Amino acid sequence: MATFNKINSFVEAMAEKVHNLGADQLVAALTNAANAPVATNTQLSNLTQISYTNLSSRNFTTSSSSQTSGTYKLVLADLVLTASGAVAAFRYVVPYNDTATNDELIGWWDYGSDLTLASGETFTVDCDAGNGVLQNN
Amino acid sequence: MQKIIEKIEAAQAAYIEAVATKPQAEAQKLGAEVKALRQELAAKIAEGAVPCSVRWFVDKAAGLVPGKGCGNLPHGILQPNGFEICCLACGDARPRAHRPRGLFREQAVAAWNVEHDPSTRDAAIKRRLGGVQ
Numbered sequence: 001m002a003t004f005n006k007i008n009s010f011v012e013a014m015a016e017k018v019h020n021l022g023a024d025q026l027v028a029a030l031t032n033a034a035n036a037p038v039a040t041n042t043q044l045s046n047l048t049q050i051s052y053t054n055l056s057s058r059n060f061t062t063s064s065s066s067q068t069s070g071t072y073k074l075v076l077a078d079l080v081l082t083a084s085g086a087v088a089a090f091r092y093v094v095p096y097n098d099t100a101t102n103d104e105l106i107g108w109w110d111y112g113s114d115l116t117l118a119s120g121e122t123f124t125v126d127c128d129a130g131n132g133v134l135q136n137n
Numbered sequence: 138m139q140k141i142i143e144k145i146e147a148a149q150a151a152y153i154e155a156v157a158t159k160p161q162a163e164a165q166k167l168g169a170e171v172k173a174l175r176q177e178l179a180a181k182i183a184e185g186a187v188p189c190s191v192r193w194f195v196d197k198a199a200g201l202v203p204g205k206g207c208g209n210l211p212h213g214i215l216q217p218n219g220f221e222i223c224c225l226a227c228g229d230a231r232p233r234a235h236r237p238r239g240l241f242r243e244q245a246v247a248a249w250n251v252e253h254d255p256s257t258r259d260a261a262i263k264r265r266l267g268g269v270q
Contacts, residue, residue: 068209
């Protein structure tokens with residue numbers, strides 16, 4: 001499973017009403033190996049995204065945004081990206097908040113090297129329901 | 138269940154519009170409705186599931202080992218290709234392939250119950266430890 005990396009400004013944004021992760025629409029941005037996200041990025045305009053031609057919806061489905069015994073956990077359903085034709089290579093999947101004013105970034109998964117999808121192929125972002133996409137305690 | 142999903146979609150659309158056009162308090166109220174509907178959906182998916190009684194964790198020497206669960210009711214997730222039941226309080230150290238899923242929610246609930254119902258749990262753990270960890 002790809003490691004989840006945190007955007008530094010996300011933790012501050014969480015505390016300053018930028019996000020309402022229980023209701024906001026989260027979306028996956030994709031970037032390639034030559035345009036890696038870094039922890040000091042803050043918003044979508046900081047990224048150089050790939051072309052999304054021939055790619056299905058990148059909207060995440062939120063399942064839970066809650067705390068247990070003081071530990072917050074965001075749980076998303078898996079995201080299946082389906083190609084209806086050739087899709088540009090990508091290495092990083094970067095969830096961002098599409099409802100927030102500046103499309104603030106949350107973090108990113110690094111899949112190790114550029115991946116390509118041919119028509120009919122799928123790519124699943126496994127969001128690990130048990131542990132949540134992110135925890136805050 | 139489809140009705141709840143449609144309600145969630147409508148509530149989220151109203152919330153997103155409110156974020157851009159209405160006072161913050163009104164948007165927050167609509168956001169809370171979205172969250173409540175999502176909880177309702179999760180509860181519906183997990184209907185019939187027994188409380189969490191086993192937590193798998195990683196031991197450096199022994200690998201995956203079972204421990205005591207938290208006793209909370211599990212959470213149901215609508216996945217792209219079916220349903221998943223999991224415990225939000227405990228988490229689960231097992232790889233994805235070993236988490237209870239099903240094409241139908243009843244299958245996922247049944248798979249969860251086999252591992253957490255006291256009458257079947259021990260045998261399920263033995264099978265798990267005897268197989269791929």
